Amino acid sequence: MDIKAYIETGVIESYVLGMADAQEAAELLQMARKYPEVQQAIDAFEASLEQQALASAVAPHAHVKDSLFTILAPEFKKEDHKTRLVAFGWSRYVAAASVILLVASAALNVYFYSQFKSTSTAYQALLIEKNSLIADNQQMQTKALDLYNNMQMMTDPSMIKVSMQGVPGKENSLATVFWDSKSKDVYLLPNKLPQAAVGKQYQLWAIVDGKPVDAGVMDACTGLCKMKNIPAAAAFAITLEKKGGSPTPTIDQMYVLGKVG
Amino acid sequence: MEVVTKYSEPELVQLLRQRSRHVFSYLYDNYAGALLSIIRNIVTDEELANDVLQEVFVKIWKQIDSYDSSKGRLFTWMLNIARNASIDTVRSKSFQNSRQNRELTEDVHNAGGSSETKTDHIGLRKLVHNLKEEYRVLVELSYFQGYTQDEIAKMLNMPLGTVKTRLRTALIQLREIIKP
Known part of the structure; x- marks a missing residue:
């Protein structure tokens, strides 16, 4: 059989263009399997037809692809997602890096917050301590001032000092009255007195x-202790009385007694 | 970001059968324009041609399992789907419109075989216009309008043998024109 002549009959083009009938097509495929030249001629025409079509391509409307993919959406394989993830590899790394940064940042936040908390607590404690020190200091100053004032009074030349000794049975007790001879104010210093019941x-x-x-x-x-103003007195004495004092002294409860002068 | 991977035909077919969305998208991006040019050769209305293109890709997707690589290239198979879908569309439209409305394709038969053209031809059909008149008519009727050789013989009042021989000669000439 003359293969060259067969190739030139146009049956190949007719077949490739989809115009050959079933019998012609079957015959051609048989020939192609038998003669490589026939297959080569088929391949060559297919290739040039494809090249020609690609060269004269017309851009379709953009919405065609969109609606096509919407229609076929349920039919696409699920893992296909993977292919896209690989394609968008860089964004995957960016996402991973973002997550790592976020976690690191969150951890740092927790760390800094706990640091802040403990510092804040320590600061509060110091603040309280400082305030109590200031209060203590003020108390001490007041006390020191009182003592200074007392000392001033005691050493005043117009001040009469009356030392009161313990009465028989209370010999360990001692108290002192400072009596201002000008103002007649009386001050008592309990040197040594048992704790009152x-x-x-x-x-x-x-x-x-x-x-x-x-x-x-x-x-x-x-x-x-500032006591009542006493214009004149020969002696002073101290008794233990019920709280708030008594109109008259309970003699057997006398602790100390001292004469003026 | 587009992946610039090139797929061989067997890879394309295999991945399409595995229902790969990505590869289907690749197929569309690479071949929709070429297929639309052949559809536009038959369906001259632009909107309608785009509708046919969508239909063609749905068919490619649904029928990929029936593609047989021993019978030809993937593109040839897709091209034939596009051609058949286009002819079906024109025929159903022509039937609906009873040919009263705007003609959707150039009707060579009614034009009495004259060489006048109504549309700006692109692609293959443009090349067909380079053929001698007696050949051009046969290719127009058979390839772009889908008439059988029997129908053409009756239409043109020509013996079937003559239609067959002339058409084959026309296709050989077309092959030479297409050759890069």
Whole structure:
């Protein structure tokens, strides 16, 4: 059989262009399997047809692809996503890096926050300590000032000092009255007196014309306790009385006694 | 970002059968324009041609399993799907419109075999216009309008043998024109 002549009959072009009938097509495929030249001629025409079509390509409307992919969306393989992920590899790394940065940043935030918390707590503690130190200091200053004032008073030349010794049975007790000879103010210094029992209070008496006159009860005070103003007195004494004091002294509860002058 | 991978035909076919969206997208990007040029040769209305193109790609997707590489290239197979879909569209439209409305394709038969053209031809059909008149008519009727050789013989009042021989000669000439 003349293969060259067969190739030139146009049956190949007719087949490739889809115009050959079933019998012609079957015959051609048989020939192609038998003769490589026939197959080569088929391949060559197919290739040039494809080249020609590609060269005269017309851009389709953009919406065609969109709607096509919308229609076929349910039919695409799921893992196809993977291919795209590989294609967008760089963005995957960026995403991974972002996540790492986020986690690192969050960890740093937690760290800094805990640091801030402990520093803040320490600061608060220091603040409280400072305030209490200031308060203590003020108290000490007040006390020092009181003591200074007391000392000034005690050393004043017009101040009469009356030392009161313990009465028989209370020999260990001692108290001192400072009596301003000008203003007649009386100050008491409890040098050595037992702790008053609950509901009891020490009371100072001025002995005027042989009679006891109430000179006030002794409250808790630093240094000198200011008592009542006594214009004149021959002696002073202290008794332990019920809280708030008594109108007359309980003699058997006398602790100290001292004469003026 | 586009992946600039080139796929060989067997790879394309295999991946399409595996239902790869990515490869289908690649196929569309690389061949839609070429297929549209052949569709536009038959369906001259631009909107309608784009509709046919969509239909053609749905067919490619659905029928990829029936593609047989021993019978030809993938592109040849797709080209034939495009041609058949286009002819079907023109025929159903022509039937609906009873040929009263705007003609959707150049009707060579009614034009009495004259060489006058109504549209700006592109691609293959443009090349067909370079053929001698007696050949051009046969290619127009058979390839672009899908008439069988029997139908053409009756239409042109020509013996079937003559139609067959002339058409074959026309295709050989066309092959030479197409050759790069």
